[in-house]
Amino acid sequence: MRAVVQRVLRGSVTVEGKVVGKIGPGLVILLGIGQDDGPEDIKYLAEKIVNLRIFEDENGKMNLSALDKGLELLVISQFTLYGDCRKGRRPSFTQAASPKDAEALYKQFVEEISKYGLKVETGQFQAMMDVELVNTGPVTMLLDSKRIF
Numbered sequence: 001m002r003a004v005v006q007r008v009l010r011g012s013v014t015v016e017g018k019v020v021g022k023i024g025p026g027l028v029i030l031l032g033i034g035q036d037d038g039p040e041d042i043k044y045l046a047e048k049i050v051n052l053r054i055f056e057d058e059n060g061k062m063n064l065s066a067l068d069k070g071l072e073l074l075v076i077s078q079f080t081l082y083g084d085c086r087k088g089r090r091p092s093f094t095q096a097a098s099p100k101d102a103e104a105l106y107k108q109f110v111e112e113i114s115k116y117g118l119k120v121e122t123g124q125f126q127a128m129m130d131v132e133l134v135n136t137g138p139v140t141m142l143l144d145s146k147r148i149f
Helices: 039-051 099-114
Strands: 002-015 018-023 026-032 062-064 072-077 120-122 130-144
Touching: 002 039, 002 072, 018 072, 018 120, 026 039, 026 130, 039 099, 039 130, 072 099, 099 120
Parallel strands: 026 072, 072 120
Antiparallel strands: 002 018, 002 026, 002 130
């Protein structure tokens, strides 16, 4: 399971002209699900993301998490995080989970991260989405539940 985590002032996702998810200060999480992902990947990434210390404390040091600050989360599925661009010019998505498996794991991830008590908004699985955000810092982190980066 892979995630691009962005610290934002605000974020939203729109489908067919309608806003389906919107947050104020917090994290926008683009979530990709691979073929070999399961419950342990969900638990690892959810815990890692809510406790990731990428918000400034009173001394201006990145020392606080979204959980510490009670911030909001916007989780958006993005299978293209499993696009392999090493060969040729067209990405290969062979390592991405099937849509059926990915949707189930995506829903489980949203359920797991919601257990931390933060406001969680989502995009719409398998829809063409327009994502808007104001990345503050900018701060963007790449996470992988298999810890390959």
